[in-house]
Amino acid sequence: MGMAIIIGKTDNLRAFEFFNIVNKSSSSLKLKNYYTEIKIIGDSLILKIDSISEPQLIDMFSYTDSVMYATKFILKPSDTIIFEIKNKRIHIKGEKANEHNFYSNLKDSTPNYMLxxxxxxxxxxxxxxxxxYNKKVDFFNRYIKRLNITSKSFIKYIESDLKYWHIFELTNPRTKKTKNSIYLVDPDGLIPIIQKEYSTGEKLFSIKNYLGNITVDDFKDESHLNMLSYKAALPTLIRCHFETSDYPRYTKEKLLAEKAVIEYNFNEEIKEYTLASLIATYHDKGFGYSKESASFFKNIINEYSKQYPDSQYTKDIQGFIDDIGYFELKLPESALNTKLLNKYGDTLTLGEIFSGSNKRIKVIDFWASWCPPCIDEIKKEKDFKDALSIEGNVEWIYLSIDKDIEKWLKKSKELEKFLNVKNQYLVLEGTNSKLGKFFKVNWIPRYVILNKENEIILNNAPRPSDTQIFKQIIDNIK
Structure with missing residues (x-):
């Protein structure tokens, strides 16, 4: 174990006001702030990180009104990192500067997967x-030769990291475009795209030709668990390549088949991460929306918790049991009495809204005017939502947690062709309301599905743009 120290100077003090680092090698399913102590003295920053036992991939970033500063580097036990924010860049100095600045140089000199x-x-x-990928590998080989970098651990780490990101990009095609022309990965990975593109049967798809000769043995080095690229690539690779059954996606049978592949092929350390990732993925996809699957999924989580009682991953997934506990749970009176404001200035309660939607399935969409992912999701799949309203007897209820009424009204006006005019409201007191506290609305967009009797089917449903999974959930509600 060792302590690492990061010291920086800046020509823009506002950059230190919003400074942060994230450990991308974290033994957690969630990215978290990663420092023990931070001090800002004049134009200098001093940050301490305790108890580093192995190399960690660190994201260091900050932003001001007009500039985003970002870099990443490998941090080792007992390292002292000295950096400077100047001329709109983060530059690391010192003896290992060439190694620490590699990722910044790679980003500047090679194409971006996200484009x-x-x-x-x-x-x-x-x-x-x-x-x-070939351009990144070529740049890396020229980089270490030109700068005479001979560290075997650094070279091995980068070679593996580049390889795993290549696999990740192949198994997670980028289909979702943001305002900044950056493309996000498809939430379901490769399989749905192959099924759609090769559905006619006129041509056959070979996963081996597509991925190359990748085997389970390529993923058996537990030391690579400190790489985000490894942890990102392996779960999808299991789903689309190592597990070969024809069971439908995100079903009980598919979960057990993927679980069997993990348990048969990997040692305890890799199983500990990959099983937790499997559980998290099924939770995100809304698995547990029936009495049978809810009970089954709860048992899967409890089985994992008993097997790995001290794991950080266990702490991450234990909250899923609370979500499952919402199944067919009635909203308390305090939540039903939460005050809402409609766009005409009238105040009413959620209970009153429900009384006007008797015998309909209800989807609550928590959103806000300042939330780009919320707005992007509202705009997507309008035809799908309209069809569910008619064919699936679904009522869409849009609840904004905005604090500023005028901003909510303005954004609602911009989105009026996508929003249901009848069922859009502002939640008075927002996340501090009884409704917000009951559902723990700590992040958005957030979707809650209730059945015709106003019982909660899913406290944290998949996004409606994930149309196949979302429709499957609706179709299974009795």
Whole structure:
């Protein structure tokens, strides 16, 4: 174990006001702030990190009104990192500066995977991904040769990291475009795209030709668990390559099949992470929306918790049991009496809204005018939502947690062709309301599904744009 110290100077003091670092090698399913103590003295920052036992991949970032500063580097036990924020860049100095600045130089000198999107032909997408990977590998080889970097641990780490990110990009095609022309990965990975593109049967898809000769043995080095790239690539690879059954996605049978692959092939350390990741993925996809699956899923989580009682992953997934506990649970009177404001200035309660939607399934969408993902989701799949309203007897209820009424009204006006005019409201007191506290609305967008009797089916449902899974949930509500 060792303590690491990070020391920085800046020509823009506001950069230190919003300074943070995240450990991307964390033994947690959630990215967290990663420091023990931070001090800002004049134009200098001193940050201490306790108890580092192995190399960690660190994201260091800050922002001001007009500039985003970001870099990442490998932090080792007892390291002292000295950096400078100047001319809109973060530059690391010192003896190992060439190693610590590698990722920044790689980003500046090679194409960005996040600008590379799937355009309807998966093999053409693969060709572009392979090209980007080859350019990154070529840059790395020239970089270590030009700067005479001989550290075997550094070279091994980067080679593996680049390889795993390449696999991740292949198994998670980028399909979702943001306002900044950055593409996000498809939430379901490769399989739905292959099924759609090769549905006619006129041509066959070979996963081996697509991924290359990747085997389970390529993922058996537990030391790679300190790489985010490894932890990102392995779960999807299990789902689309190592597990070969034809069971439908996100079903009990598929979960057990994937679980069996993990338990048969990997040692305890890798199983500890990968099983937790499997549970988290199924939870995110809304698994547990029936009495049978809720009980089954709770048993899976409890089984994991008994097997790994001291794991950070256990702490991360224990909260899922609370979500399952909401199944067919009635909203308390305090939540039903939460005051809402409609766009005409009238105040009413959630209970009054429900009384006007008797015998309909209800989907509550918690959102806010300042939340880009919320707005992006509201705009998506309007035809799908309209069809569910008619065919699935679904009532969509949009609840904003905005604090500023005028901003809510303005954004609602901009979105009026997507929002249900009848069922959009502002939650008075927002997340501090009885409704907000009952559902623990600590993040948005957030979706809650209730059945026709106003019993909670899912406290944390998948996004409606995940149409196949979302419709499956609605279809199974009696």
């Amino acid at each position: 590379n999107s799937y355009k309807g032909n998966i093999m053409e997408y693969k060709s572009r991904v392979d090209s980007i």
